[in-house]
Amino acid sequence: MTEPILKARNLVKRYGKVTALDHCDFELMPGEILAVIGDNGAGKSSLIKALSGAVQPDGGEIWLDGKKVEFASPLDARAHGIECVYQTLAMSPALSIADNMFMGRELRKPGIMGSLFRKLDRPAMEKFAREKLNELGLMTIQNINQAVETLSGGQRQGVAVARAAAFGSKVVILDEPTAALGVKESRRVLELIRDVRSRGIPIILISHNMPHVFEVADRIHIHRLGKRLCVIRPDDYTMSDAVAFMTGAKEAPGEPMAA
Numbered sequence: 001m002t003e004p005i006l007k008a009r010n011l012v013k014r015y016g017k018v019t020a021l022d023h024c025d026f027e028l029m030p031g032e033i034l035a036v037i038g039d040n041g042a043g044k045s046s047l048i049k050a051l052s053g054a055v056q057p058d059g060g061e062i063w064l065d066g067k068k069v070e071f072a073s074p075l076d077a078r079a080h081g082i083e084c085v086y087q088t089l090a091m092s093p094a095l096s097i098a099d100n101m102f103m104g105r106e107l108r109k110p111g112i113m114g115s116l117f118r119k120l121d122r123p124a125m126e127k128f129a130r131e132k133l134n135e136l137g138l139m140t141i142q143n144i145n146q147a148v149e150t151l152s153g154g155q156r157q158g159v160a161v162a163r164a165a166a167f168g169s170k171v172v173i174l175d176e177p178t179a180a181l182g183v184k185e186s187r188r189v190l191e192l193i194r195d196v197r198s199r200g201i202p203i204i205l206i207s208h209n210m211p212h213v214f215e216v217a218d219r220i221h222i223h224r225l226g227k228r229l230c231v232i233r234p235d236d237y238t239m240s241d242a243v244a245f246m247t248g249a250k251e252a253p254g255e256p257m258a259a
């Protein structure tokens with residue numbers, strides 16, 4: 001049986017009196033697009049933050065590639081190959097595309113005075129950024145030195161996804177990647193998500209957009225009241241079924257479906 005690439009059991013996260021994660025389970029299988037859906041306040045962001053090191057759970061366990069992990073910070077999760085693109089894109093608008101792709105992990109030229117004094121290796125960074133954008137078919141972005149603030153919303157999202165795909169060797173997490181985009185730009189980002197999957201990288205997609213979820217997801221994790229309610233396949237249920245499960249209007253199917 002295939003083992004999950006990322007797995008969590010009994011995750012608990014409390015904020016004061018609020019229980020955001022209430023013994024929540026989670027499984028991401030290799031090479032899949034797993035959508036995570038749920039009502040406002042259901043605990044989706046808390047789950048994603050726990051899986052990407054942005055918050056430390058109060059209880060429960062996480063395994064990556066079969067090994068138990070505890071992420072002290074998002075940097076720690078990144079070092080393990082988990083990249084997260086948050087709704088607020090965490091980009092520096094005035095900096096170039098290449099600079100944004102490398103933020104916090106710039107390539108440096110070999111130096112003799114220790115790493116602190118090593119100069120940035122701009123040609124290498126530009127080459128890498130260009131290659132990654134090309135790989136994902138982001139050919140509309142012509143100039144790698146263009147400031148990110150001059151890009152359209154879809155292009156910015158594209159750079160963020162390319163950055164995550166370039167460095168996320170194991171898992172890419174996308175939080176509402178199409179929320180602020182128009183129809184055409186959303187389409188491109190959905191294609192990009194499929195491109196990332198076709199390169200063998202599994203994706204967790206948090207979204208309120210049911211048509212997008214049903215279009216790209218292999219499986220859908222439905223979150224309710226701080227825990228996983230069920231996991232469904234988009235072919236087996238309608239969007240209104242999913243919304244009814246999510247809101248409690250309809251009883252959800254039992255055990256989570258295997259991948």
Ligand SMILES: Nc1ncnc2c1ncn2[C@@H]1O[C@H](COP(=O)(O)OP(=O)(O)OP(=O)(O)O)[C@@H](O)[C@H]1O
Binds near residue numbers: 015020038043044045
């Ligand atoms: N930093 C925080 N401090 C206090 N309460 C929090 C904090 N973060 C989340 N919560 C609470 O935890 C619960 C779950 O929130 P979370 O953001 O995980 O849900 P969500 O499913 O992502 O919601 P949405 O779809 O609205 O973004 C909510 O009741 C929320 O108010």
